[in-house]
Amino acid sequence: MTTPLPVDWSSAVVPATAVCARMAAAVFVGSGPLGAALPLRVRAALAVALAVVALPQATVPDLRDATAMTILGEAFVGAGLGLLVAATCAAAAWAGGIVGSVTGLAWADEFSPAGDPQAAGLARLAWWLGLAGFLAVGGHLAVVAGLVDSFRMIPVGAGPAVVAARVIEAPGSALGLALSLAGPALAAVVTFHVAAAICIRTVRFVPGAGMLQAAAAAVALAMLVVGLPTWLDGFGAAARGRVERDLAVAASAVP
DSSP states (O other): OOOOOSOOTHHHHHHHHHHHHHHHHHHHHHTGGGGGGSOHHHHHHHHHHHHHHHGGGOOOOOOTTOOHHHHHHHHHHHHHHHHHHHHHHTHHHHHHHHHHHHHTOOOHHHHOTTSOTTSSSHHHHHHHHHHHHHHHTTHHHHHHHHHHHHHHHSOTTOOHHHHHHHHHHHHHHHHHHHHHHHHHHHHHHHHHHHHHHHHHHHHTOOOOTTHHHHHHHHHHHHHHHHTHHIIIIIHHHHHHHHHHHHHHHHHHTOO
């Protein structure tokens, strides 16, 4: 004959499930830009590890009467926090995509005409450079710290509306970062086009097919090489600061 344990499992299981839901959503949404580079097993293991670390620090009210909506609310909060991180980290890819679309420098058609147009183009190269800079300045540590601290500042069962308001601002903020990063390269490409147009009209030279596009692509690549410290150190520092600020503001705004 067994004796039931004198433990109210609802007071432990429900909060733990809510914490896992928030962390899982944050990890899966936040790591979305990595795509196939981060396997599903690794994401699941990372979510479980972060949930285990965050659970003792979580501010958890009495949730014995909680319903499935509490779990869904925590998943929504986690997805919002993950989207803040993903949007900021994707700003480098947006900057590369802007430059690539202006210059026509995209190699996807040559490598895989039926594949993803971003898989082998300048946008993907810029994204990897931005990710390298983000990791070099410890941006991943800032993300982990922000997600763990979110449980202390956003109690389980509170805050979805505030996080949603912050998420709405994330795309515009990330686009501003992308434009500031792509600005010098765009200015160089526009200057080249103006100079080329003046030269062609002056000497009455008819360029061959694709010649101007190739020259503009070379200018864009040259600007990328010259501005490599900006794409690495500059973007990494800016992205880390923005991630820290976004996560802190989203958490501190919860009453």
